[in-house]
Amino acid sequence: EAQVTQNPRYLITVTGKKLTVTCSQNMNHEYMSWYRQDPGLGLRQIYYSMNVEVTDKGDVPEGYKVSRKEKRNFPLILESPSPNQTSLYFCASRGQNYGYTFGSGTRLTVV
Amino acid sequence: AQSVAQPEDQVNVAEGNPLTVKCTYSVSGNPYLFWYVQYPNRGLQFLLKYITGDNLVKGSYGFEAEFNKSQTSFHLKKPSALVSDSALYFCAVRDRDDYKLSFGAGTTVTVRA
Numbered sequence: 001e002a003q004v005t006q007n008p009r010y011l012i013t014v015t016g017k018k019l020t021v022t023c024s025q026n027m028n029h030e031y032m033s034w035y036r037q038d039p040g041l042g043l044r045q046i047y048y049s050m051n052v053e054v055t056d057k058g059d060v061p062e063g064y065k066v067s068r069k070e071k072r073n074f075p076l077i078l079e080s081p082s083p084n085q086t087s088l089y090f091c092a093s094r095g096q097n098y099g100y101t102f103g104s105g106t107r108l109t110v111v
Numbered sequence: 112a113q114s115v116a117q118p119e120d121q122v123n124v125a126e127g128n129p130l131t132v133k134c135t136y137s138v139s140g141n142p143y144l145f146w147y148v149q150y151p152n153r154g155l156q157f158l159l160k161y162i163t164g165d166n167l168v169k170g171s172y173g174f175e176a177e178f179n180k181s182q183t184s185f186h187l188k189k190p191s192a193l194v195s196d197s198a199l200y201f202c203a204v205r206d207r208d209d210y211k212l213s214f215g216a217g218t219t220v221t222v223r224a
Contacts, residue, residue, distance in 0.1 A: 031210050033212070035214075040120075042115075042117075042201060042215050042216040042217050043155075043201065043214040044214075045212075048210065058211070090155065094212075098162055099160060100157075100212055102147075102154050102155040104154040105153075
C-alpha cells in the first residue's frame with residue numbers, strides 16, 4: 001500500500017530534550033515536506049525537500065532541522081524543543097499526479 | 112506569494128440539506144487547487160483537485176467543487192449532507208510552477224441529524 005509513515009503518533013517531552021520525528025514514504029517520491037497544524041492557522045510548511053540532499057525552509061522553520069540522506073526518509077529534528085512547538089505535525093510527499101499524500105500525524109506536547 | 116482564505120470558521124447544516132464550504136485563493140500564476148478533510152484524531156484525506164479542464168470537479172463521498180477563475184474561488188459543495196460529513200475541511204493551493212502547497216485555516220463542518 002502506498003503510504004507515508006510517521007513515528008511516533010504521540011510524544012510528550014520536556015523543554016530542551018532533543019527529539020526526532022521520522023517520516024518514510026514507499027512511493028519513490030522526490031518531493032517531501034513537513035507541516036505543523038495549529039487551531040485557526042491551518043497547516044503551515046516547516047521545511048521541504050526537492051530531492052536527496054536538497055532541503056529548504058518553508059514558512060515557519062525556526063527551531064527545526066531536517067535531513068534527506070535517502071529518497072524515502074525525511075526526519076524532522078527538534079534540537080531544543082520549546083512549549084511553542086507543541087503542535088500536530090504532518091509529513092507529506094508529492095507524486096506525479098499533482099496530489100500530496102500525508103502521514104497520519106504526530107501530536108507533540110512539549111512541557 | 113500564495114495564500115488561501117476560508118472565510119467561515121464553522122458551517123452548520125441539517126442532514127439532507129446542501130453543504131457549501133467557501134474558499135478563495137491567491138497565486139501569482141495558474142493554480143492547482145485541492146480540498147482535504149480531517150476527521151477527529153485522523154490525518155488528512157484527499158477529497159478532490161482542480162488541475163485543468165472542466166471547472167466543475169467531482170470527488171470522493173459525493174463532494175464537488177467549482178473553480179471560478181474570475182472570482183478566484185474554489186467552493187466545496189455537497190447536495191445532501193450526512194452526519195458523517197462532520198469534520199474539518201481544508202482548501203489548499205499550489206502555483207503550477209511551484210511545489211509548495213499552501214493551506215487555508217480550515218472550516219469545521221457540523222451536520223446535525
